[in-house]
Amino acid sequence: MPAIRTARARAREELTREIKQEARRQLASVGAQQLSLRAVARELGMASSALYRYFPSRDELLTALIIDAYNELGDAADHALAGTEQAAPRDRWCALWTATRDWARANPHEFALVFGTPVPGYAAPRTTVEPAARLPLALIGVVRDAPLRPTPPGPPPQGALPGQLTALAAAFAPGLPPHVVARGVSAWVQLIGLIGFELHGHLVGSIDPADDFFTWTAAQTADTLGL
Amino acid sequence: MPAIRTARARAREELTREIKQEARRQLASVGAQQLSLRAVARELGMASSALYRYFPSRDELLTALIIDAYNELGDAADHALAGTEQAAPRDRWCALWTATRDWARANPHEFALVFGTPVPGYAAPRTTVEPAARLPLALIGVVRDAPLRPTPPGPPPQGALPGQLTALAAAFAPGLPPHVVARGVSAWVQLIGLIGFELHGHLVGSIDPADDFFTWTAAQTADTLGL
DNA sequence: TCTTTTCGAGAGCACTGCTCTCGTTTCGAC
DNA sequence: GTCGAAACGAGAGCAGTGCTCTCGAAAAGA
Structure with missing residues (x-):
């Protein structure tokens, strides 16, 4: 057929x-x-x-564009990884950060579409979660495959957090200690949050341009992960 | 008159x-x-x-609402500070984080209005920067007035970053070392980024509910600042 | 060949932000 | 107190939006 x-x-x-x-x-x-x-x-x-x-509707068209955007971002991440096949994990981590920021700056509206304020009443359909996971999975992969330096333990996870962290580790990075998973999520939030801040002008007048702060943050997160 | x-x-x-x-x-x-x-x-x-x-226009009305939202958030921060006058700096820091999240969850659309995707072609007028600075200034104040434990140096700032950090310190927290200022900005990005992630559903299915991860992140940032 | 499905176009509905005009009301100077 | 200027509210109207419905034509399958 x-x-x-x-x-x-x-x-x-x-x-x-x-x-x-x-x-x-x-x-x-x-x-x-x-x-x-x-x-x-x-x-x-x-x-x-x-x-x-x-x-069938404008939202449906937007959903198609969201999937496209996620996949483009995922492609950019894969390309960055492919270009640093032999590099140190820390450098691969920073390459992923740079690739994400470059893509976001080249496609600000696409970035806002996927990471910005969602349309009210719009719930992302299941079809978006797989392409959405590509970049985070790439970041996790770098950490999972790297020999990690021991790092200071930091504040202990409390309440429901330990369970969430072990579940996350079990699903995507078996063997990764919970406190590393927590720092990984933190780094993920920082990556997207920082790019959002830069793109939406929340750093104008303070850290502007943000290039060097971005690379510093990438290095900082790599440090805390033990990369 | x-x-x-x-x-x-x-x-x-x-x-x-x-x-x-x-x-x-x-x-x-x-x-x-x-x-x-x-x-x-x-x-x-x-x-x-x-x-x-x-x-004169819809945007002008929105600007008024933006200023209101910033001021409400600033009020929430001030109230949190006033309620922890005698507490340890670390606890005041965490109280500010909690107050910000509580306000955002109680007013998600207002949060999105000020920290979400800006309306295209919309440039925030000067009148918004002062109310917008209230929460960051409250956070800076806690760090500035606290006796900081020495912390590992972390990656050295490069390029234009050292100048931006010293300028920021000179303007808002004279005497604060540049690497602490950098971590402060990082914490600021994490605070807003994490709340945005939670509100926009980017944590659904992984860290959900995010309560405990939020308090862990607050503690983690306090640690890295030396609070 | 004939029936069923698919398609494109047009008209139309209920909205939106915004402008212009037209009387009315209020204010301030004389 | 009077009178001109400014401010005001209402209504009509413009250009645009997402979306629905209907209708005739075209393609597909039996």
Whole structure:
């Protein structure tokens, strides 16, 4: 069935791709907030109502763009890893940080789409979690495969946290001590939080430009992880 | 002049307040994205066009709400500080963290408004920077006034970073070593980034609920600062 | 060949932010 | 007290939005 496709199916696939492509263009230039279905249709020379044959709603189109963005970010991470195959784990860690920031600065609206304020009433469908996990998994992989220096223990996890950390470790990095997992999540929050701060202008007037602070933070997190 | 005001000026002040109040109500219930000038006017029983006598545009109304939100957050921080006047600096630090998270969870749309994705083409006017600085200044104050344990030096700041850090220290916390300032900014990014992650559902399925991870992060940042 | 499904287009609905105009009300100077 | 200027509220209207419904044409499968 998938080998030979009808002309209609091929046309549908192609048009779906074209719609997404044009939507991405608009997303990059005006942001998700201003992305207009009618404008996409206008640019493609079709009636706006025809667009609904391909995407049942604006949110559905945005979801497709979210998945694309996650995958692009994941590709950037994989590419950074592939380029540092032989490097020290610490350098691979920093390469992942730099690649993430570079991608975010090149695609600020895409970054905001996936890590920014979600549309109210919008719940990310299951299909997004796998591409969303690619970058965090890449970061975890570097830590998991590296010989870690011993680090000071730090504050002990309390309450439900130890269980959450061991569950996380069991799922993605068996054998990693809980306090390292906690610092890994911390680093993940820092990575995205810092890029968000920079992109949204919350560092203007203090740490601006943020290049050197970013590399310092990458090194700092590598230190606390024992990389 | 401000002692005796004309009836018109008083009416204007009151209506301005009422508009902002109703807008806040809508902001809290549907978010900034869905905040509608017409709905505000409708709720107030006035024509939508009349609203433009008080706020020249929707963005201007949002700016007023942003300032309100920053000030409420600043009030929450001040209140937390006032309630821990005699406590150890480390506990005051953690109290500020908790107060910030509590406020954010109680007012998620307000949090998103100030720390989330900014409206495209919107540049925060100067009037917002002073209320925006209240929480960071409260955090800095705790660190500045505390006797700090010596901490391991960590990675050395490079490039433009040392200058930015000393400038920041000179402006807000004279005498604070640069590496402590850097960790302070890091903690600030973590605080807001972590709350954003929690609020926007990026921790669902991994660290969820985030209560204990949050207190652990607060303690962890206090440790690295030497509190 | 005939029926069923798919498709594109157009009209239309209920919204939105914002502008302009038009009477009315209020204020301040004379 | 009077009168001109400023401020005000309401209404109509513009250009735009997401989305629905209907209708005729085209393609697909029996």
